[in-house]
Amino acid sequence: MDRFTVVPKWVIFPEIHVEANSSYDNSKPIGEGSFDIGCTFNVDSEDSTLHASVFIKNESHEELNLEYKFDLHIYSVFEISDDYNALPVKAKERVVIDIAELLIGSLREMVITLTSRGPWGAYILPFLDVKKLSKDLIGSYELKD
Numbered sequence: 001m002d003r004f005t006v007v008p009k010w011v012i013f014p015e016i017h018v019e020a021n022s023s024y025d026n027s028k029p030i031g032e033g034s035f036d037i038g039c040t041f042n043v044d045s046e047d048s049t050l051h052a053s054v055f056i057k058n059e060s061h062e063e064l065n066l067e068y069k070f071d072l073h074i075y076s077v078f079e080i081s082d083d084y085n086a087l088p089v090k091a092k093e094r095v096v097i098d099i100a101e102l103l104i105g106s107l108r109e110m111v112i113t114l115t116s117r118g119p120w121g122a123y124i125l126p127f128l129d130v131k132k133l134s135k136d137l138i139g140s141y142e143l144k145d
Helices: 091-113 130-139
Strands: 008-020 036-044 049-058 068-080
Touching: 008 049, 008 091, 036 091, 049 091, 068 091
Parallel strands: none
Antiparallel strands: 008 068, 036 049, 049 068
């Protein structure tokens, strides 16, 4: 069990909402705001699949003088070559971190694509803490040796 593979089976965006802020003023500073980020992670041992979902949204785009308001959800299924539950904890953590990085990258690309033709140009998500997100993912599924 030294080597195993995790392969994306499919990735979908069940919810995509992006809205330009009509009161955005590029002469004013952009407020310090945070994003609401959440995630879940489940294992289906019967068919050797891992299910992960992540959402990211910002609600107060007008008060913070942000260019766009968005609410995006991504859902994915991955096939794993070995029994996930039989992997050592460190290997489980690595799998979850890799999945988190892939999903964040997909969300970032979707936001760029959706805002690139908007009135304020492409919006690039700030760096998100992948380790924190993966801890949240791990927290949604108990890892045991």
